[in-house]
Amino acid sequence: MAYQALYRVWRPQTFADVVGQGVITQTLRNAVASNMTSHAYLFSGPRGTGKTSCAKILAKAVNCLNPQDGEPCNKCEICKAANENRLNDVIEIDAASNNGVEEIRDIRDKVKYAPTEAKFKVYIIDEVHMLSQGAFNALLKTLEEPPANVMFILATTEPQKIPATIISRTQSFTFRRISRQDILDRMELILNDKEIEYDEEALNIIATSAEGGMRDALSILDQALSFGNDQLTLKNAQEVTGALSNEQIVSYMTAVAENNPADALTNLYKILASGRSAIRFTEMIIRVCRNIILYNSNSDLSNQMDNTIMTNEMLAIADKFDNQRLFYIVDQVSNTQRNLKNSNQTDVYMEILTVKISEPQVEQTSQAPAAAESSQPQDNVQVDRLSEEVQQLKSKIKNLATNQPQAQKKPKPRRNNNKQSHLNKTAIYRVLGSATKQDLNSAKDIWPDVMNMLSVTQRAMMKVSEPVAASPDGLVMAFDYPMWFEQAQEDQDLLDSLTGDVSKLMKKQVQIVMVPKQEWPNIRKEYISNNIDLSKNNDVKSKPKAAKSDETIDEAVKLFGQDNVDVKND
Template identity: 75%
Template sequence: MAYQALYRVWRPQTFSDVIGQDVITQTLRNAVASNMTSHAYLFSGPRGTGKTSCAKILAKAVNCLNPQDGEPCNECEICLAANENRLNDVIEIDAASNNGVEEIRDIRDKVKYAPTEAKYKVYIIDEVHMLSQGAFNALLKTLEEPPANVMFILATTEPQKIPATIISRTQSFNFRRISKQDILKRMIFILNDKNIKYDEEGLDIIAASAEGGMRDALSILDQALSYGDDELTLKNAQEVTGALSNEQIVSYMTAIAENKPAQALTSLYQILESGRSALRFTEMIIRVCRNLILYNSNSDLSKQMDSSVMTKELLAIADKFDNKRLFYIVDQVSATQKNLKNSNQTDIYMEILTVKISEPQVASSVEPVENDSVDNEVIDKLRDEVSHLQNEVKDLSNGTPVTKSSSKPKPHHRANNNTRLNKTAIYKVLGNATKNDLVAARDMWPELMSMLSISQRAMMRVAQPVAASSEGIVVAFDYAMWFEQVQDDSDFLQSLTDNASKLLKKDCQIVLVPKVDWPKIRKEYIDNNIDSTKKNTVKSNKETKKTDPTVDEALKLFGDDIVDVKND
């Protein structure tokens, strides 16, 4: 016989075999034993939590010839036929591929006929939320007034997509995620039954990776056993799940604790190059921080630490983190996780996260600001704005119009960026910019990046040349944070300029700009050039026109703005 996956071989055959859903299985068992089953059930919950298994067990139990306290005997003719998927009165339908009105109408026509072998004709409709609105409407009447010998069991992972009219006509059961301990017990039971050697730490990693799904856990276990030649080791589990090794996480967290961004980035690159998932990496950081917080709190909470995560090496650096910093790290990692799920640039987000949580100034940035330590400059700015608004009110009361631009002050952070911008240098580059110079700058850029240190390269990976001339290059940053950091580092900026000049074999100034401001600056430059050109043209024309004495007298009386001189 061909090999069968573990989750198929060990699929529950009785209610007592179902893991982690005791309330649901006890309720169904009692309903079968007392002959108080409903005509329709709705099983909802995450994948791999036992919905379809319970549906099949219930279909067997209501039709079993020798039920025992609500459990199917798995020995009678009906149970054996159901286990071998040859019982015609148990019909399984995949709503994902049979979601039309015609399929449901076909069911509605066939429910009128009596079962051929069993007592009940049972329809198990999996992923029922995939049915179309018309199909739901066709099913509604059958659920409302079903024949006496028919039972419907609907299963779904997204109950919110099912119409309320359908839900109200069923008994609804919500399957919860299976606890990590229950998953571990089941896997240990299976491995012991098969006489397979296993590492408990490896099982712990698999249980955590399953995220509450028994089927997922058995699938990962199956894969790990194949990889390890019928033996489960910690290394095999880490390779299959993409989990970090203890050495990797210790190296990374040690660099964070010692405020060494370059060392932390080196550790990050090694982790990503080994094929580890960035999302799994962030999950591990949060788990480590959670355990460190428990360890730092008190003796009672420290007992709840995850021993598979908290190694001796991590406990040795626990005193280098206080809880405020750990909370800050968790906040930053959680924010990064949202970006990782919606972006292909996972490496960049991980680099930014690493520098953020490993910089020495982080500790001071999370300290609360006292009232007496508020920056005087901010207070002065607020006073100026209040005074400005008061003047506007006076002008309005006197009938003086107020321009729109003055009524809304610019955001404070934008002003900070503008003060850092060197517009004179940017305009100088734009004045002589050519496409050939930009192509040369972009061709040279990878070689320039290779000359930087690891931490410098991480900051410059979100920057690229956007304009270039024979004397300079304008470099735009995707994130204002990195622009500000590089712009304030005069030594780094000078190093960039020197290396670029060396590679291009000519003097070349590097000028920085945030990417979000670049279109506006370029437009301002173009508009200013057009305006100055127009003014020069008008001035030239007026000087020509003033040679006529009559025109000169008219200009003297009425002014340049009113008089319009036209040549015959």
């Protein structure tokens, strides 16, 4: 059998195996044991914290033939089939690649059928926040009132993107990041089971790099074992994670403590040349500052220091930092981290950071707030005096304005806003010439998917618009505000994106025409009037007056639908 990654081999098979989510697993186990499970669940939280694992365990538990206190037995045929991913009644769907309306409609149609083997048909929809608005709407009614033998389990890392109407129809569970100690215990269990020797400091580095995700921790562990030929050493863990060695960070922080930018930069270049990650470097600086602050506190907090960082060499330079300077360093490092995430020039930002935190002027800068605080009473006196002068000037200006003759007031120049200049009436009339209610409904159906295909900026602009008329090869969009209409007309990238996306979804070439909503009724009325006048000139003798009136009504019904036309006699 091919090699399987550690996180797959050690995936939890019962609620008791799930690490770091005791409250959630206990609640689900009790619900299964008492037959009080809900028809829909929402599991949200950071990546690698057990959402999908709990969903699979819950699907097994509700269908298990011999459940034990809410836990699946993993011995019956149903459990074995589920563990081997061959149970047809447990359907896993990746919403990232199946996020359209059609996929959800397919689910809605199939939930009506009873399970083939198990008691419940369970749908596990992973990354559910990726569904389009139209797909959410299609899921809404089914999620609220599914058949009695159907269960939905939704999993997501971004619950804020899920509509409130969906969340309110589910039992919501928030998975938290797994503590470093829980991750350490799990990795030790795995390594002991595999009879592999390991360095505890190496496990600490991996647990820290995982940032609360068990899957990430096991993936890094797998990589470190492969790098070291099934041996886990401190050096292997540092190389794989990009973490700094104690010697590197001590040398760097010593140069910073001694206000020596040249030595600090030399150490920086050595660290970056060894392939260490700039992000890991900044994280290590913050961790060092945090531990020195705890050390300087001379209280019970010092017991919470990380002994893997606070070595004897680091303790020797801890006294050279006061808390004020440590706070300054943390602020500068945090600002640099934000810049590193949006730039490829990591070396430049790290050089600037190093110079900032190691220059002697830093201490003077950090003392500036205290100096400002001591001069506050004197500043208050100056502020009061300046306020009085400002008030006097205001009164003088008011008197001048009052005494000025009214005749000197010049009328404001009138702005000539020619909004009609941007309207492409020819294109609008072309759409109206062959517009149908069916084409308009088709455009409205695909519009949520079109919005999801646009960029965030484009989506914000198009939120104030809606389709108002459509033909087989054209679509008229009306904007609520003239300002947004003007901007959209001038944004060629937006027009190209709309044309391409709509044409792709409609499976034919479609022209997009824009119009301010306040102008739309007049343009519509003008078009109908022009068509009536044209018919008069072409056939004035052959058609009686009543027929012309009927033709007007037929044209209006054709354009806007029977429900939207109200005929009144004069």
